[in-house]
Amino acid sequence: MIIVGAGPAGLSLARTLSGSRTEITLVEKQPREQLADPRPDGREIALTQASIRHLQSLGAWERIAPAERHELREARVLDGASPFALAIAPPARRTSHLGVLVSNHLIRRALFEATEGQDGVTLLCGREVRQARADSDGVSVRLDDGTMLEGDLLVAADSRFSFTRSALGMGAEMIPTGRNMFVCRVRHAHPHAGIATEWFDYRRTIAMLPLGPGMSSAVLTLPHEDAKELAALPLAQLGPQIAALTRDRWGWIEAVGPPV
Numbered sequence: 469m470i471i472v473g474a475g476p477a478g479l480s481l482a483r484t485l486s487g488s489r490t491e492i493t494l495v496e497k498q499p500r501e502q503l504a505d506p507r508p509d510g511r512e513i514a515l516t517q518a519s520i521r522h523l524q525s526l527g528a529w530e531r532i533a534p535a536e537r538h539e540l541r542e543a544r545v546l547d548g549a550s551p552f553a554l555a556i557a558p559p560a561r562r563t564s565h566l567g568v569l570v571s572n573h574l575i576r577r578a579l580f581e582a583t584e585g586q587d588g589v590t591l592l593c594g595r596e597v598r599q600a601r602a603d604s605d606g607v608s609v610r611l612d613d614g615t616m617l618e619g620d621l622l623v624a625a626d627s628r629f630s631f632t633r634s635a636l637g638m639g640a641e642m643i644p645t646g647r648n649m650f651v652c653r654v655r656h657a658h659p660h661a662g663i664a665t666e667w668f669d670y671r672r673t674i675a676m677l678p679l680g681p682g683m684s685s686a687v688l689t690l691p692h693e694d695a696k697e698l699a700a701l702p703l704a705q706l707g708p709q710i711a712a713l714t715r716d717r718w719g720w721i722e723a724v725g726p727p728v
């Protein structure tokens with residue numbers, strides 16, 4: 469099996485099938501050093517209880533330090549100026565929280581550590597897939613250094629903009645939304661109580677994802693011009709601007725991380 473892309477999807481699949489009779493070659497264009505120690509990319513991933521169990525079974529969960537796992541007790545969906553919220557809470561008798569939030573780069577690092585060196589998995593880092601073919605004889609890919617790989621199954625885990633998918637002639641409909649996503653870690657006055665908020669406001673959506681005490685990841689989806697203006701602000705002005713956009717729901721806000 470050839471898997472293109474060692475992101476969370478490609479690594480999870482390779483690790484899940486390791487030790488089976490399937491010989492897996494995992495091709496990734498980033499160099500090994502970046503996979504072993506990925507840089508923070510601003511993404512905080514909400515892991516459900518089922519995802520946590522899966523990461524446990526892959527030997528990846530224990531590699532994420534407990535201090536880096538932030539409890540997600542409840543999620544609330546807000547609609548414009550409506551005072552009502554759709555609350556999504558776990559069934560009280562089964563678990564106290566919906567899941568946890570973990571930074572994407574830590575998930576990637578844990579999965580890489582759990583996968584590298586496993587039986588039946590060959591990792592080719594720093595190699596980009598440039599051609600892909602699939603027909604009744606099998607599959608093959610050509611890498612940027614001219615190497616040809618052949619197999620029975622080809623998995624395109626090279627992101628939503630998958631080169632492999634389009635090289636195989638599979639269409640995908642992309643709908644431009646005219647929006648940009650803006651992500652920044654913030655400190656705020658009011659406690660989040662482990663509640664994630666997704667606010668469908670006018671012209672924008674705002675997600676506040678609970679991290680440590682008094683700390684959240686603010687994820688704003690804005691029209692291009694608004695996102696550009698926000699990104700141009702110095703860090704000291706960013707917090708008050710986000711507080712204004714969130715209508716002071718979290719009290720004062722201070723931007724602490726570089727915006728992404």
Ligand SMILES: Cc1cc2nc3c(=O)[nH]c(=O)nc-3n(C[C@H](O)[C@H](O)[C@H](O)COP(=O)(O)OP(=O)(O)OC[C@H]3O[C@@H](n4cnc5c(N)ncnc54)[C@H](O)[C@@H]3O)c2cc1C
Nearest residue numbers: 473474475476477478496497511513514596597626627631
């Ligand atoms: C702010 C934010 C928050 C998010 N929160 C969540 C969340 O809570 N839950 C969730 O499920 N998702 C979330 N997402 C989305 C999530 O980050 C992606 O769904 C996830 O990273 C996809 O993983 P992947 O392995 O499919 O792709 P990727 O992580 O994009 O990995 C693809 C890999 O393929 C490699 N590659 C690409 N092309 C080639 C090629 N030609 N040859 C070789 N290698 C190649 C790339 O280098 C990369 O390493 C969030 C995204 C953002 C921006």
